[in-house]
Amino acid sequence: MNKSLWSATSSDVRDKRLEKDLDVDILIIGGGITGLSIGYNLIGSGKKVCIVEANKVGSGVSAKTTGKLTYLQGHYRDIYKRYGTYVAKKYYQSQKEAIEMVKRIVLENKIDCNLEKSTSYLYSSGESDKEELQKEEEILRKIGASNIGREDNLPDGEKYTGVLRGNNTYVFHPLKYLYSLKKILIKNKIAIYENSRVISMEQKENYYICKCERALIKAKKVVVASHYPYFLKPFFMPLKVTLEKSYVCAYLTKSYDFDAISIDKKGSSMRFYKDKNQYKIFLCGGWNIALEGDIKKKFKKVQSEIGNYQYIWSNIDIMTGDYLPFMGKISDNLFLATGYNTWGMTNGTLAGKVISDMLLDRSSIYEMIFDPRRRIYSKWLEAMGSSVYSLVGEALYHKKKWYDGKVVFSKIKGKDVAIYIDNVGKRHIVYSKCPHLKCNLVFNEMELTWDCPCHGSRFDIDGYCIEGPSNLDISCKIEPN
Ligand SMILES: Cc1cc2nc3c(=O)[nH]c(=O)nc-3n(C[C@H](O)[C@H](O)[C@H](O)COP(=O)(O)OP(=O)(O)OC[C@H]3O[C@@H](n4cnc5c(N)ncnc54)[C@H](O)[C@@H]3O)c2cc1C
Structure with missing residues (x-):
């Protein structure tokens, strides 16, 4: 992987x-x-x-993760719309408290984790996003966010239709x-x-x-x-949340002491990291995993946008609907x-x-x-819809033969199995349904994992569970006839 x-x-x-x-x-x-x-x-x-x-x-x-410790998260207007000033303000305070907690833990225990002060930015790319950024700023001001201000562009010179700055944030090596x-x-x-x-x-x-x-x-x-x-x-849980997948890559570049996210929900995010080398860490995605589609295509798209990179990986997080x-x-x-x-x-x-x-x-x-x-x-409808879509969609994915002949689907004693044939011709056999709720697994050819499009479980090519909710492996020791 x-x-x-x-x-x-x-x-x-x-x-x-x-x-x-x-x-x-x-x-x-x-x-x-x-x-x-x-x-x-x-x-x-x-x-x-x-x-x-x-x-x-x-x-x-x-x-x-990308390891940003920030309160400028781009969804205060959504929280405000649903729950009003009190809750939006409490959420803002909670995030600032959490940043202070990490700082305190690092200081008290002299932890070496590249904790660096940063400045966070929230930016809009188009005209409609510009209005969203304006609304976000209004709510932030309403709930008493004192550390924010406007800029013309990001510190690396990139220009956007709107740029909102948040001071006193941090980044670290998680x-x-x-x-x-x-x-x-x-x-x-x-x-x-x-x-x-x-x-x-x-x-x-x-x-x-x-x-x-x-x-x-x-x-x-x-x-x-x-x-x-x-x-x-x-x-x-499956009735209460959806899962969002993003692709992250790190490539060598000049380092800055800022981090930024775009205001649109399917947007991008960036930060920098310095050790012996200087990296820009860039995230794009925000895909509902049930609707993600061809993983290889997504990876290739990210690769083509980024060019040369040192590391590339994907990650999934859980979305609650009210932020x-x-x-x-x-x-x-x-x-x-x-x-x-x-x-x-x-x-x-x-x-x-x-x-x-x-x-x-x-x-x-x-x-x-x-x-x-x-x-x-x-969230209930969306969560249900996602699960049903991935169950049905998966049956279609298998038929689409995305896997260039490297994966074969079969049955052993009535059970669905999949065989991945690696570069040296070795066969890796797994059961092809997720033990959690029996969704059909998708082969992630880029990271060499079996991924569940319903709830995010992941397994290595030999079926060992590397990420839940599944708490069982899918290894299959029997060779099909
Ligand atoms: C692309 C991306 C970028 C992100 N960037 C940021 C960021 O910049 N800033 C930020 O604040 N957040 C960020 N996040 C979110 C953040 O990374 C996650 O919300 C957070 O890491 C979740 O932590 P966790 O401890 O809940 O889960 P995990 O880190 O997944 O820990 C759960 C652990 O439980 C174990 N486990 C599972 N099942 C069992 C079991 N049955 N028995 C025993 N152990 C079990 C797992 O092996 C795992 O180690 C990002 C998320 C994504 C997807």
Whole structure:
């Protein structure tokens, strides 16, 4: 699979796998920015806390972000339209708080994660976008954003129809940050188990039993920080969200100390990163994964727009419909933090505080507005439509023969399988339906993965699950006749 710039420029040793049964006060499922931030806020709480991670800490969506820590996110007018000034203002404050939290954690622990001060820009390209930018600015001013102002162009000289500036934002290396958090947690007796996927969870009287591949965990409270929950009930996630995919690439260029996003929802985003080399990190996309279509074509399009690049990768995030995250309780002693609408560096950090406060029976000012049980009807239709489309569309994709003869679909004992034939002629056989909700998988020829167009699960060519919600592999050991 194509590596992100972050994975290529940081390293960490794989930690131990869970082999023995455990009894804990708090179990956190998932070792991305959400899980580790919650763990960090539980240091010194006196609770027995454990984090289980299906693969490696930071191997999920957090490894493929663009690593901007900004409040200038381009959707305050949407939040305002739905919920009014109070909620829009609270969201703005929450993002600024999250930036301060990261700064504090980095400073207090002397973390080397290339945290750099930046200036964020929101820009419009066309005339209608210009009006949207104007509306966004009005709302930002209404909710008291004091650090914003207008510019004629971006600092690299690029001209747009409108440019809004936001001061006091940051960028960092997300994986260096996460690997350091991991070390701090372990040093402070928060147990972390890698290669330990939670397969199922059962609620007993006043505790949960979570089954991992080799052991059981009994936990009084459970936090699901696995990005997309691997279970359907109690939250019925597929009815509440859609998934958006973007392609990111990093190429050598002169470095600047700003980051920028376009105001249109399907737009682009950029930042710079400096170590021995200077990179521009450019993101384009915002495709609903159900409607994405031919992955190879999308990749090629990005390649042709960008030219020579050092790294290229894709990433998926969860969109909630009202642009507010899900953070809080979903049932007795069961908590969820996800749905960050592509702003999880700030929101995952914030979840650390909000969820840990709730776990420790402290109140949080964000508990109400980010309550995952709130009703967002508008998303239901879109989410249902996306799932149905991807189920039907997938049957067509298979027929379209996008795969240049490198993938063959067949059946073994009545089960659908797919065979990928690699460059040296080796056959890799997998079951071709996602174990999560049985959607037909699409072969991603560019990253050599099997991707679920319904809910974003991903598997390597030998069927090992590298991204949920699936909690099972699709490896098939039987050769078809
Ligand atoms: C292209 C792109 C660019 C982005 N850029 C930015 C940005 O600049 N700034 C910003 O603020 N946000 C950005 N985001 C959003 C941000 O990256 C995500 O919202 C955030 O990383 C989500 O973190 P997480 O911890 O919830 O999920 P993850 O990082 O995916 O962590 C979840 C972990 O749970 C594990 N897991 C899953 N299932 C199980 C299981 N059954 N048992 C045990 N473990 C399990 C996974 O292996 C994974 O490691 C971007 C998103 C995209 C798509």
